[in-house]
Amino acid sequence: MTYPANPRDVQLTADGQLKHFLSISGLPKALLTEILDTAESFANMGEQSVKKVPLLRGKTLVNLFFENSTRTRATFELAAKRLSADVLNLDIKTSSTAKGETLMDTLQNMEAMHADLFVVRHADSGAAHFIASQVTPRVAIINAGDGRHAHPTQAMLDMFTIRRHKGAFEGLKVAIVGDILHSRVARSQIRALNTLGVEEVRLVAPNTLLPVGIEELGVKIYTSMQEGIKDVDVVIMLRLQKERMTGALLPSESEYYRLYGLTTEKLAYAHPEAIVMHPGPINRGVEIESAVADGSRSVILQQVGYGIAIRMAVMSMAVSGQTQERAQIS
Amino acid sequence: MTKAQVELPQLSPLVDRLAASLLARVKEQELQNPLLVGIHTGGYWVAEALRKKMQVNWPLGGLDISFYRDDFTKKGLNPRVKPSNLPFATEDQHLILVDDVLMSGRTIRAAMNELFDYGRPASITLVTLLSLPGRELPIQPDLLGQELHLVSGQRVKLSGPDPLELNLINVQQGDSQ
């Protein structure tokens, strides 16, 4: 069993092209920027009458979702179809693995399908890396979320949103508020924000929802919402799941909302032109007030649209990288 | 040591002649309400120049063929893609497709594929400013400014939009004239 020395090596070809998209870790700023720029060209497509391009015609994408997510899977499917790829949806939870088939077995069965891309969502951190290291070296793996580790396409669409609405990353103060501990989105966002060169990344949460040693990723910790979002240019709210009340992580939704919920009143602490983001789905009245979610500073609805463009970008770049690598090897 | 220099044509007379030919052809073939489609970036500038010369107000659109190229998996995507902008419906219309340099023919193939995704045109007339040898596909211009022969290792590049100028580039050394 061989593992590469570095997450970077798994994702990039010898000359630095993307061939898997597993995690923001190990990806240089230039590559992240290239993803954003490529997505920019795809974003404009949605507004035109011709919404499809033949880039991935003849290619097959398999959605391997071991965890439920109708929304994310739907955007990947739509993105693939806009690139003229064929899409196969495999809802693994309900089929073989429920019968005890291991991930390895599932993958081996997948090989016979000769897919060009797997989009994988799995409950175990590191699942996408595992799949990328085990799968035939011609299939591009896109991580749609692995355990609590990473959700790189979400992070990139968040970066795209920030760039669209704020112009550039330099000088920006960004606050991520909520359940950081359980959030793969937050981890990817932190990495992306720092790689793209924002001025400051802040995490705002009660102690129980902050992962130990997270400062090492390059963030400032705040337990007070008022101080945490003071003068920030971007506020990213994370979803709070109901299960967090068990195990004494939090006492109640109401106390959480009172302290960390984003209300119109609290938003006033941020920069007057701050934008409000949320990876969705939102819990109204738990982490965010309806008025804010629907208000003028919220870009939550736009985020969804950008998600399709980002996924189109990542998929085309990964397939291109895989093809180029194969050409170099032969 | 000097390389044998190719004589580059003057563009202005070329554009004039091409504009006249196009007007004549449109009249002769009775193409109603033609629409100009220029392939980014050079073809778009040529289409603009032609329109100005012809003194017509035919609608003008720009086509970026990056997503229709056949070599994207070899060369990757160019991230700085200008979106295609066709401010008109193409279904059942007569299109005048304009490009600056026709060489292998692959760009035109991609452009036509893209145009057909927008709708089924009544006809497409291909107008190119220059033609170089090296066809890889059976595509020829309906109207041509001038044929050009280059020495190996040389390419031409159009700069513009105003003034429109032709530049010679040595692919090995990368210097332009």
Next chain:
Amino acid sequence: MRLTISGGRVIDPAQNLDQKLDVHLQDGCILKLGTAPADFTADQTLDASGLLVSPGFIDLSCHLREPGPSYKGNIASETQAALAGGFTSVCARPDTQPPLDSPAVVRVVREKAEAVGQVRVLPVGALTQGLEGQLLTNLSGLQAAGCVAFSNLRAAIQDNLVLRRCMEYAATFDLLLVFYPEESSLAAGGCAHEGAMASQLGLQGIPETAETLAVAQNLLLIEQTGIRAHFSHLSSARALQLVSEARQRGLPVSADVAVSHLLYTDRQLEDFDSNFHLEPPLRSETDRQALIQGLARGELQAVSSGHLPHEQAAKMAPFAASEPGISSLETLLPQLLSLVEENLLDYSAMLASLTSGPAAVLGEKLGSLKPGMPADLTLFDPEKTWLLNEQSSYSAGHNTPCWNRELKGRVMATLVGGELRYSILGDPLTTQAEKAVKA
């Protein structure tokens, strides 16, 4: 049978010895070191020039996988691996299937070990029935069947009252209890050291306090009950500190560390390599350094292999879903030698942790080359480079980051009770363990 091992550098920490000496064996025991006795003529001579000669290594914790699923290993393969790793005695963990919680199962293991005739197998009995932490096993009966110590491994004991009672009962017979300290609710669901690395990777962490809380709690009960206790596989500096202080106060406690925790830290997890999924988890560099220093200073009495062989499929899964454990019998020597090479440890401390140290913990007559001791010896070449692969490995478990890697330092011969049971010396002697001889 008389055997002379000549020309080797003999290091015997029990006698504070480090000298070029001949070793003379007779009837399975050490007869004398140095010049042969007048009336002694060797039947055979083993040339140990260029090699280090040490008492045979003793492993306090090793999984022989039998009884249990054979695809993970068995007594034959794992004791063979032990010999190749320089071990002459190994303590067999009780979490076999079924566990070593009845004299009958213990006898099966001992008989199999004897039949295979490789290393001495010292069974560690289960402290509670089925290792379920509720009912005592027949400790006295298990002792009579050959168990040298008792443990509940990492499995939780029902509550502190039951734990106390287990200790008190064991104290009746002056038994040695081995603790693998882990507070179950703090460790629950975790697979990696709770720290920056686990946080970044999104892996559920096991905090240091899972270990230190259990150690502190056990120490207080040890104090109350007077039991002889050994803490196995410590992973944190703080836990070592607690045990060390208790030892200084006079409590009958000792501790060991698994070799992996001297070599690796949680940084190794960066690419989710499941070879580094261990129990207890690999902790920080500070912890690792403290454990190495603790070993050098004698605060840790032994290094154990922590050998847990797995079939390939067990590790072929995302990190948290993979089975924890590393195959380490065959890599332990080169791994410890790398610390000696970095001047973090000297030969004496290293070998003490493998010989006199574990022997003292067990209270067994082993681990030294004093005249009269069983002739268990390990001959090794610290300079020899070799590749760990299909050809050179005996264990059923290839789950080690050292697989297919070049290692420096190799066991050249292992003798158990005066018999040459393993040799890769150029000129092998003909012995009854021919099958163990590999050119």
